[in-house]
Amino acid sequence: MKPFTLLQGLVCPLDRANVDTDAIIPKQFLKSIKRSGFGPNLFDEWRYLDHGEPGMDNSQRQVNPEFVLNFPRYAGAQVLLARDNFGCGSSREHAPWAIEDYGFRAVIAPSFADIFFNNCFKNGVLPIVLDAQIVDQLFKETEAKEGYQLTIDLAAQTVSTPSGQSFGFDITAHRKHCLLNGLDEIGLTLQHADEIRVFEEKRKQQQPWLFV
Amino acid sequence: MTAQTLYDKLWHSHVVREEADGTCLLYIDRHLVHEVTSPQAFEGLRIAGRKPWRNHSIVATADHNTPTDHWDKGIQDPISRQQVETLDANIKEFGSLAYFPFKDLRQGIVHVVGPENGATLPGMTVVCGDSHTSTHGAFAALAHGIGTSEVEHVMATQTLVAKKSKSMLVRVDGQLGRGVTAKDVALAIIGRIGTAGGTGYAIEFGGDAIKSLSIEGRMTLCNMAIEGGARAGMVAVDDKTIAYLKDRQFSPKGEQWDAAVAYWNTLVSDEGAQFDHTVVLQAADIAPQVTWGTSPEQVLAVSGKVPDPAAEADPVKKGSYERALQYMGLAANTPLTDIPVDKVFIGSCTNSRIEDLRAAAGIAKGKKKAANVKLVLVVPGSGLVKKQAEAEGLDKVFIEAGFEWREPGCSMCLAMNADRLEPGERCASTSNRNFEGRQGQGGRTHLVSPEMAAAAAIAGHFVDVRTFA
Numbered sequence: 171m172k173p174f175t176l177l178q179g180l181v182c183p184l185d186r187a188n189v190d191t192d193a194i195i196p197k198q199f200l201k202s203i204k205r206s207g208f209g210p211n212l213f214d215e216w217r218y219l220d221h222g223e224p225g226m227d228n229s230q231r232q233v234n235p236e237f238v239l240n241f242p243r244y245a246g247a248q249v250l251l252a253r254d255n256f257g258c259g260s261s262r263e264h265a266p267w268a269i270e271d272y273g274f275r276a277v278i279a280p281s282f283a284d285i286f287f288n289n290c291f292k293n294g295v296l297p298i299v300l301d302a303q304i305v306d307q308l309f310k311e312t313e314a315k316e317g318y319q320l321t322i323d324l325a326a327q328t329v330s331t332p333s334g335q336s337f338g339f340d341i342t343a344h345r346k347h348c349l350l351n352g353l354d355e356i357g358l359t360l361q362h363a364d365e366i367r368v369f370e371e372k373r374k375q376q377q378p379w380l381f382v
Numbered sequence: 383m384t385a386q387t388l389y390d391k392l393w394h395s396h397v398v399r400e401e402a403d404g405t406c407l408l409y410i411d412r413h414l415v416h417e418v419t420s421p422q423a424f425e426g427l428r429i430a431g432r433k434p435w436r437n438h439s440i441v442a443t444a445d446h447n448t449p450t451d452h453w454d455k456g457i458q459d460p461i462s463r464q465q466v467e468t469l470d471a472n473i474k475e476f477g478s479l480a481y482f483p484f485k486d487l488r489q490g491i492v493h494v495v496g497p498e499n500g501a502t503l504p505g506m507t508v509v510c511g512d513s514h515t516s517t518h519g520a521f522a523a524l525a526h527g528i529g530t531s532e533v534e535h536v537m538a539t540q541t542l543v544a545k546k547s548k549s550m551l552v553r554v555d556g557q558l559g560r561g562v563t564a565k566d567v568a569l570a571i572i573g574r575i576g577t578a579g580g581t582g583y584a585i586e587f588g589g590d591a592i593k594s595l596s597i598e599g600r601m602t603l604c605n606m607a608i609e610g611g612a613r614a615g616m617v618a619v620d621d622k623t624i625a626y627l628k629d630r631q632f633s634p635k636g637e638q639w640d641a642a643v644a645y646w647n648t649l650v651s652d653e654g655a656q657f658d659h660t661v662v663l664q665a666a667d668i669a670p671q672v673t674w675g676t677s678p679e680q681v682l683a684v685s686g687k688v689p690d691p692a693a694e695a696d697p698v699k700k701g702s703y704e705r706a707l708q709y710m711g712l713a714a715n716t717p718l719t720d721i722p723v724d725k726v727f728i729g730s731c732t733n734s735r736i737e738d739l740r741a742a743a744g745i746a747k748g749k750k751k752a753a754n755v756k757l758v759l760v761v762p763g764s765g766l767v768k769k770q771a772e773a774e775g776l777d778k779v780f781i782e783a784g785f786e787w788r789e790p791g792c793s794m795c796l797a798m799n800a801d802r803l804e805p806g807e808r809c810a811s812t813s814n815r816n817f818e819g820r821q822g823q824g825g826r827t828h829l830v831s832p833e834m835a836a837a838a839a840i841a842g843h844f845v846d847v848r849t850f851a
């Protein structure tokens with residue numbers, strides 16, 4: 171996993187609530203057995219005017235000029251600004267894979283669905299919860315000024331605007347540590363393999379029917 | 383000791399270790415696996431040279447990509463076929479307690495297959511790379527969906543890195559009226575709390591109306607907990623739970639059964655246990671539900687009318703109502719019973735069990751689907767459900783009504799196989815998500831109970847199943 175430390179990036183505003191993971195990456199792309207290459211199909215049904223299928227040459231497809239990701243001013247955006255309950259629905263990790271593969275490293279919203287939120291951290295994508303009023307303000311500033319960028323400092327847990335305003339955000343110590351250092355969580359957990367074994371042995375004694 | 387909720391008990395009995403910030407390693411008892419969210423996890427194990435910690439925790443099946451007809455021809459879509467064959471190969475390489483491959487008699491939707499084989503037991507932690515894993519909470523298990531990185535983590539370590547959620551009690555008092563089902567309860571709850579209402583919570587469903595539900599009804603209810611934002615939903619153990627599990631393949635037997643039952647009977651919230659939040663509904667107020675929009679919270683009683691965005695003060699909500707009506711091709715103030723349907727889907731991990739099929743057949747018996755309805759798909763949740771339905775003659779009832787009787791799988795709930803809506807088609811569906819494009823790009827989904835779906839197929843439009851004869 172890529173470490174996440176300091177990001178200064180262009181912001182793309184996606185102004186709708188309850189964006190579900192079916193919208194983030196439609197089901198036909200879930201047939202892949204790889205974890206890369208989903209970026210060109212991020213928001214596929216909103217982003218293109220034709221129906222997308224795996225294996226298509228996406229550069230030949232007709233893009234929807236009205237979808238915000240296709241606005242030239244947001245090309246190369248690394249921060250996705252979103253509304254409430256972003257990432258709801260299916261647990262598909264293909265959603266953060268697509269977001270990361272497209273080039274986003276952070277998503278800011280007033281709230282996220284739990285599974286999506288959790289999946290982001292496994293892929294070097296930082297989901298940031300800010301108050302709805304602050305998110306509103308960021309939407310206005312992003313739309314008002316072309317080239318609007320935010321600076322995200324994970325160590326300091328702050329999001330800073332070009333005018334120097336700074337907003338703090340919460341993250342657990344564990345997630346922060348993993349993200350800052352780009353750590354493999356499985357490796358970390360296996361440092362506690364002995365404890366897991368002891369726990370498992372005790373469980374086997376107490377509830378042997380679970381170990382058929 | 384202070385009074386504990388069911389969730390407290392399930393959580394605390396699985397904590398291997400806890401960090402200072404509350405991050406825990408949670409032991410996982412049962413790992414359900416399907417073809418869509420597992421290939422990258424197995425690949426990760428392979429690259430790192432790891433083996434599953436305890437491959438007998440794994441119960442696997444192929445369900446999302448499998449076709450529901452012409453099984454003799456195999457899987458036509460080469461990419462779907464590759465994914466299913468990849469699961470075959472991975473299970474062969476890494477092992478499992480049980481694997482129900484494509485065409486196996488016991489193959490089916492993973493959330494139907496687990497419980498019917500006794501692979502989901504009270505007191506377990508159950509995970510799967512699938513958000514509808516909440517279904518298994520019906521057995522007083524702590525069950526929730528995980529991402530593929532976590533699938534790999536559970537395979538490699540038998541644990542999950544997690545923090546305890548807050549607890550919510552959703553209590554439904556009184557008794558449900560005739561024609562009102564677990565699905566209607568689920569939709570009514572989501573209509574009340576919203577699709578983000580349960581975010582950050584584990585929900586326990588309680589109250590007399592929930593106690594009166596069958597185990598299959600409780601599975602339907604817990605299945606939809608995720609549509610209310612809660613990763614996990616659960617119902618306390620009672621005699622029905624125990625009776626359901628007796629003599630299933632992986633249920634304990636003999637002395638172990640007695641010991642298990644004694645333990646399972648403790649899996650209830652203690653008297654006086656405190657929840658972080660409580661929501662109370664009156665069963666008598668719940669009517670058959672129909673969603674009108676593109677989010678499960680956009681739902682009304684069947685007697686309702688499509689809402690008018692102009693009447694909505696909140697600008698974000700107003701915008702989402704306008705977008706939903708445009709996508710759904712609906713005008714404000716249209717009575718729900720005036721909305722015609724093009725297709726009907728009876729199936730999915732929400733509503734494809736034997737009781738669901740009996741209920742739908744009860745409505746369809748001796749009737750024919752309306753001329754304007756192009757297709758009615760009935761897709762049993764598993765091979766065992768299909769067999770049982772055929773033994774009861776339900777297949778004939780459906781076929782005589784002009785419905786199609788198919789092979790088991792996820793089918794048109796998410797349309798990864800060939801079963802799907804065409805752009806603009808409107809569907810009465812017993813599935814769980816009415817998102818844009820969920821059942822096919824441009825498709826329009828209305829979520830309903832099996833009874834309501836069957837009645838819509840016969841009438842050609844939504845009808846109140848309570849007055850439908």
